[in-house]
Amino acid sequence: MRTVFWENDCLKLIDQRRLPEALEVVSLHTLMETAAAIRSMTVRGAPAIGAAAAFGLALAARSSQARSASELLAELEAAGETLKTTRPTAVNLAWAVERMLGTLRSTSGTPTELGKLALAEAQRIADEDVQVNRRMGVIGAELIADGDTIIHHCNTGALAVVDWGTALGVIRTAHEQGKRLHILVDETRPLLQGARLTAWELQQYGIPYEIISDNMAGYFLRMGQVQKVIFGADRIAANGDVANKIGTYMLALAAKDNGIPAYSVVPASTIDLSLAHGGLIPIEERSGAEVLNIQLAGERVTPKNAKARNPAFDVTPNRLISGIVTENGVVYPPFEVNLPKFVNPK
Numbered sequence: 001m002r003t004v005f006w007e008n009d010c011l012k013l014i015d016q017r018r019l020p021e022a023l024e025v026v027s028l029h030t031l032m033e034t035a036a037a038i039r040s041m042t043v044r045g046a047p048a049i050g051a052a053a054a055f056g057l058a059l060a061a062r063s064s065q066a067r068s069a070s071e072l073l074a075e076l077e078a079a080g081e082t083l084k085t086t087r088p089t090a091v092n093l094a095w096a097v098e099r100m101l102g103t104l105r106s107t108s109g110t111p112t113e114l115g116k117l118a119l120a121e122a123q124r125i126a127d128e129d130v131q132v133n134r135r136m137g138v139i140g141a142e143l144i145a146d147g148d149t150i151i152h153h154c155n156t157g158a159l160a161v162v163d164w165g166t167a168l169g170v171i172r173t174a175h176e177q178g179k180r181l182h183i184l185v186d187e188t189r190p191l192l193q194g195a196r197l198t199a200w201e202l203q204q205y206g207i208p209y210e211i212i213s214d215n216m217a218g219y220f221l222r223m224g225q226v227q228k229v230i231f232g233a234d235r236i237a238a239n240g241d242v243a244n245k246i247g248t249y250m251l252a253l254a255a256k257d258n259g260i261p262a263y264s265v266v267p268a269s270t271i272d273l274s275l276a277h278g279g280l281i282p283i284e285e286r287s288g289a290e291v292l293n294i295q296l297a298g299e300r301v302t303p304k305n306a307k308a309r310n311p312a313f314d315v316t317p318n319r320l321i322s323g324i325v326t327e328n329g330v331v332y333p334p335f336e337v338n339l340p341k342f343v344n345p346k
Contacts, residue, residue: 001025002163004043004051004126006119009062011055013043016159020200031060031079038086038093041191045160046234046270047129050092053083054122057100061115072111073104076118088282089243089313091235091272096125126162132267132327133164140170140230140265140325146179148227151217151255154188154245155197156232156265166232167265168201170325175207183209184220188245190290190310214247218254229255229262236264236271240318240335241278246311252320261322268326268343278315286310 003014011028017040018024026042028034034056037043043052060079066072080097087093103121104114144150150171154160157168165172175181183202188194195211202209212220220226229251235243242248242264255262275281288308294301302308324331328342 002126002130003045003048003159004055004162006055006058006123006126011052011059013037013052014159015042016044016197017042019159020196028056029059030063031056031082034059035082035086038083044193045155046090046092046232047133047161047166047267048159049087049090050096050269051122051126051129051162053093054096054100054125055119056083057097058115058119058122061111061118064111064115066111069109069111069114072114073101076101076104087284089234089284092267092269095269099125129162129267130164133161133166133169134173135327136166136265136267136325137164137169137173139327139329140167140263141174141177141179143261143263143323143325143330144170144174144179144181144228147181148179149182149184149220149225150228150230151184151186151212151220151226151251152198153186153194153214153229153231153248153251155193155201157198157201159197159201160232165201166267167230167263168198170230170265171207172205175205181207183207184217184226185209185211186214186217186247186251187211188247189214190294193245214250217251221254221258221260224258226255226260229260231262231264233264233266233270234313235275235281236266236324236339237275237278237281238271238273238336238339239277240321240324240331240333240339241281242316242318242321242324243278243281243283243313244316246314249314249316249320252316256320262320263323263325264321265325268328271324271326271339271343273340273343278317281313281315283314284312286312
C-alpha cells in the first residue's frame with residue numbers, strides 16, 4: 001500500500017496519527033481538506049507531503065468552476081500558496097507545487113483538459129518518487145556493512161514518502177540484501193515519530209530494533225556500539241547544511257565527536273540550491289501542546305500552566321555530515337562544489 005494514492009476520484013492517505021494502534025486510510029475530496037491533512041500531520045515526511053500537495057492541486061482543478069484556462073491558473077496559483085504555508089520547512093512541498101503549476105502554465109487547453117493534465121502530473125510525481133527511493137536504497141545500501149548497528153532519527157520509511165523510504169529505505173534495502181542489521185530507533189520528540197512509526201515499519205520488515213530516547217544516542221555512540229548514523233532531511237541548503245527533524249543536530253554532533261559517520265538520505269528535489277546556507281531555511285514552530293500533553297501512568301507530566309517551545313526542525317552544519325545520499329549517487333564534501341553536480345546531473 002502506498003502512503004499517498006489516488007483512488008475512486010479522491011486522494012487517499014494513510015492516517016499517520018493513528019499508527020501504530022490502527023492502520024487507517026482517509027479520503028480527501030478538496031484542496032482545504034488536503035491542506036488540513038498536511039498541517040495536522042495526517043500525512044508527513046517531505047516527499048509524501050509533496051505528493052499530497054500535487055494531488056491537492058489536482059483536486060482544486062477538478063472542483064473549479066473556472067470558465068477559462070487563465071481563470072483556472074489564477075485559482076491554482078492561489079491554491080498553491082495555501083498549500084505552501086502548511087509546512088514551510090519541507091522544500092519538496094513547494095517543489096511539487098511549482099512543478100504542477102509549471103506544467104499547467106506551459107500547456108494550452110480548456111479547464112477540463114487542464115484538470116486532467118493536473119491529475120496526470122500529480123500521478124507522475126507520485127510514481128517517480130517510488131522509483132527515486134528505490135534507486136537511493138540501492139546506492140545507500142553500499143554504505144552499510146553486514147553486522148552494522150545504526151542509529152536512525154525520526155521516520156524516513158515508506159510512511160514518509162509515497163513508498164519505500166529514504167534513510168529507512170536504505171536500511172530496508174540492505175536488509176533485503178541479506179545484511180544483518182540492528183537499528184537503534186530514536187523516539188524523536190515531540191510526536192515520537194521514531195517510536196510510533198519507524199519502529200512499526202521495522203517490525204513489518206522483520207528488522208531487529210530497539211527504541212531509545214533521544215538523549216541516549218550519545219551514550220551508545222561513545223560506548224562504541226554504533227557504526228553508522230542515518231537520517232533524512234526536509235531541506236538541504238547549497239552548502240550542505242541539513243534541516244531535519246529536531247534533535248538531528250545533537251545526534252550529528254555526538255556522532256562527529258566519536259568518529260561515527262552520519263549520512264543524510266534525500267531525493268535531489270530536497271536540495272535547495274537557491275539558499276546559500278542553512279541559516280536561511282525557514283524553521284516551522286508548532287504548538288507547544290505537542291510537548292506538554294505527554295502522560296505518564298494516565299497523568300499529564302507537566303504543570304497545568306506550563307509553557308513550551310516546539311521548533312519542529314533544526315539545522316545540522318555541513319561539517320557534521322559525512323555524505324548525502326541521492327538517487328544520483330553519494331555526495332561528499334565539499335558540498336558547495338559537489339551538490340550542483342548531483343542535483344542537475346548531465
